[in-house]
Amino acid sequence: MNSHGPIPAVPVPVPAPMFVPVPVLVSGPVVVGVGRSAAGRGAVTWAADEAARTGRVLRLVHALKWPQTDPDEDTPRLLDDHVRVGGDIVLAQARTFVEERHPGLETETRTVDGPRARGLLEQAADASLLVVGAKRRPVVEQVLTLPPIGVQLSAHAPCPVAVVRETADPAAHAPAPRPLVVVGVDGSPGSLAALELAFAQAAAHGAVLRVVRVCRDRPGRTAAAHTAAAGRCESRLLSATAELRHRDPRVEVEHEVVFGRPVGALLGEAARARCLVVGSRGLGGFRGLLLGSVSHALIEHAECPLIVVPPGKDY
Structure with a gap:
């Protein structure tokens, strides 16, 4: 069993010793959306702990954020390389964090093009759990903008969806x-x-x-x-x-x-x-x-x- 270190964003309690961990859900991977935000880091932390506790593979997925120009043959090669290298760096940092937190946990990394929700749903086709971070939204934004990605994913995902709230004050x-x-x-x-x-x-x-x-x-x-x-x-x-x-x-x-x-x-x-x-x-x-x-x-x-x-x- 892997030990859990301090969790700055999403506290995960230590299990009571009288219980023996058992498999949770089905055998597919835990898929988590990876980003640069505090909410994204909290989601990776929670997903890594869940995968380690239940003995499943952790799949780190980053949706490439393209400028207004579509990434087709007309996109300058320099811009294409910049976006993809940036995505690789985000995934590498997340993987390093996971490996330090849970040595030996099997991890995969994937980058996806296109809208974030669509990419995560595609990667969750064989998943046991899909995890996504959620930032705190002002009331005005909740009323006047589209529903958060957690709503979109929960409406269409073939597996359970965990929405991990960004924690402003862990205490x-x-x-x-x-x-x-x-x-x-x-x-x-x-x-x-x-x-x-x-x-x-x-x-x-x-x-x-x-x-x-x-x-x-x-x-x-x-x-x-x-x-x-x-x-x-x-x-x-x-x-x-x-x-x-x-x-x-x-x-x-x-x-x-x-x-x-x-x-x-x-x-x-x-x-x-x-x-x-x-x-x-x-x-x-x-x-x-x-x-x-x-x-x-x-x-x-x-x-x-x-x-x-x-x-x-x-x-």
Whole structure:
């Protein structure tokens, strides 16, 4: 097992010794977008730690940023060489960082032409996990510009997508005393796939798994009705996790029923988590929510890494 050094951007808790790392997800590589930004460096750190912990290959991918002129036969050779050499330097620096952090970890490097999202999706065709950094965006930018790349990738990737937030102040997001994985579950196929992955994450990282169901509170509901609704929701959570808890009793599972709005509730539950996991069809079970309020807001605001899981695969 590789030891983890200090992580300036994205803290990764040390696993509890009573847990033995197990394979997470499928056997494909962990693919991560590499750039020069702080968000990109944080994504590489998190992806390298994940690949080392789960025994998978790490694929470092850099999208070449071309000037307005297309890189065709009319592009001056000097400009072509400059862009490609710059990309090679970015990848070489990332690879050196990874090798120093995790000696012996198998790594690959790839450069891609064209839009960043398209290149990452192509490289993730055989991946078990796609990781991308996310910068903090002002509210005006969130409203007036296109969705962040995490939304684009989560909508189309064939594998889970981890969005790692740029951390302005690492001390402000101190991890819980024991690693914590939080997953939002509502019974939809997407959320059940997320539950499978979250359980595997908890097992691999020696973390507590917190399974959260968010229920909307109804005005005028009596205290007795509120208690009864909470009991029904908790019963559904216990049923959803029963097979997983039997599969590996070493994983400590918490069941939380929260009344309120999904975004605020999940952000609150995951404030000190190692990661937050949700299904790609959103808490309501509709693909459209991915580009709407719930998943979009989580991608924009989750302080911890957010993993968005597509349905229909075994993790």
